[in-house]
Amino acid sequence: MAAPPGSAADLGALRVGVDVGGTKVEAVALDASGAVVAHARQRTIAGPRGVAASIVDAVRALGVRPASVGVGVPGRVDGARVRDAVNLGLTDVELGTVLAAELGVLVELANDVNAAALGAHAARASGVPATGGPGTGRAGTGAGASGAREPAESLAYLNIGTGVAAGIVIGGRVLRGADSVAGEIGHLSIDPAGPECACGQRGCVEAFAGGASVARRWGGGAEHPVREVFDRADAGDARAAELVAGVAFGIAAGARTLALAVDPDRLVIGGGVTRIGERLRAAVLAALRDSAAGSPFLASLRLDERIEFLAPGESVGAIGAARLLA
């Protein structure tokens, strides 16, 4: 996937996408067909200057001439501005303006989970027939535009990482929302008696299922605390089993929220916590089936059949970022 050295001119101007993580910055270049033709990775340096430099270095390491650069970054993204990306040390930075000046191309920013949703959508858009045809809400005959039809396949991506958030793609576009918080269902309370959340509420989806919350509630200093919790639960530890049940409860509730609010064609789950793998998947499916067993309405949603987990190693963040610019 790496570009041969010195091939920049041969490749022409390409769409570049960058995913900014807490430890690494990943960049890809897409050709006109959307295929990844170059890939680069840099260590993330924190702080406004460090993050910008890490991104610029990753883009240059691609060895291509970018036509545009899309960047997925944690925090609240509003235009060229990034706020509240605490782990990266970005309190309030005009990151887009800095990058556009440095790189000399059009730069578009998005929240990293929104960019990943677009990447997951791109990877799946061709695999499913677009909506339309039967069931598009039209009876009778005649022409005329419809005010009530989906323009294209929709997708919701639920990211279970350090925190929990979703990205929603409707009609091929990320739904950002009026205040840049669309998809922030991690901070929806699903149990007023649930665990305290860093946001100040109780029983948020993130308080149950987010990696940082699970680690905090578990305690200790394991390198992979969520994995340790799953291992201890398997070994019969009751408190670990309770935390595991909470993770499954939180993810199932997040999936239900997206299904009931947005009802996407595709409902994809990914993020660092899901690297636990099959044990996590089984726990989430069991939680969904338990709740559906008591409710014909929930059962009719067939969520256990509809949810998909990102494949291990499926990289959607940088690819989605490249697609922020059409």
Added chain:
Amino acid sequence: MAAPPGSAADLGALRVGVDVGGTKVEAVALDASGAVVAHARQRTIAGPRGVAASIVDAVRALGVRPASVGVGVPGRVDGARVRDAVNLGLTDVELGTVLAAELGVLVELANDVNAAALGAHAARASGVPATGGPGTGRAGTGAGASGAREPAESLAYLNIGTGVAAGIVIGGRVLRGADSVAGEIGHLSIDPAGPECACGQRGCVEAFAGGASVARRWGGGAEHPVREVFDRADAGDARAAELVAGVAFGIAAGARTLALAVDPDRLVIGGGVTRIGERLRAAVLAALRDSAAGSPFLASLRLDERIEFLAPGESVGAIGAARLLA
């Protein structure tokens, strides 16, 4: 607002919208500017034939020549088909096909709450600047289409009636969803220890705030049970006060869900239960402020400032139905 008798030919072909309620069918005709130029009302007759006849009669009573007819109807609407509209006796009916044959025009169906959302959107679309301009996520210069911009003002309408459901309008179009359940947040559980819901779950938004659930939990046979509950709460009845607090908790959670999932430009609340008026509004605002007081994140959403209640008598269902066809 009624069309003068015999004026059908003068008015030309108009968009007609019909809202099918449990007791009455309301029809309106819109001129090209979207103004209501005729209005009619019929008693609802239950059952597949009765409902179709009530709609046809209401449309004919308008005294206009319809160019198209949009119909908002309870239940799950999928193309020309209506399912699960229990109160109307519509288990599974090709209502759209029947109406198109009877009326000889293009007929479009939608769930009644979705149609009302479109009506609320139409009434507000001109009052707010469309999204775009600052904060559209573009840094740098140059042309090129964006894959991440909202096409137009978005709105979520939360209907608190016998049941609870929402309608979502994005880019001027109703979001129907893959399985016709988009907006069905009434059946999101927000408290695993909460009251039983008719859907089989516990602690659904609808179990807390839906009129039928409140009436069932209160008991007795009052004609307006929700109003009685509010009156008894004002008089110091502890159980009534608990139910009122639950109604406010449910509506606040529904509003939060829509804000976090969709983050609409406009968040409008209406439906039969909201006819309680100022006491309900005050209780919902207090619930929103209470939760925001403990959470800077929730406070930043300013939900107490963003929610709007439909004005008493504001009729959005039939007007929205007329706009189902552009």
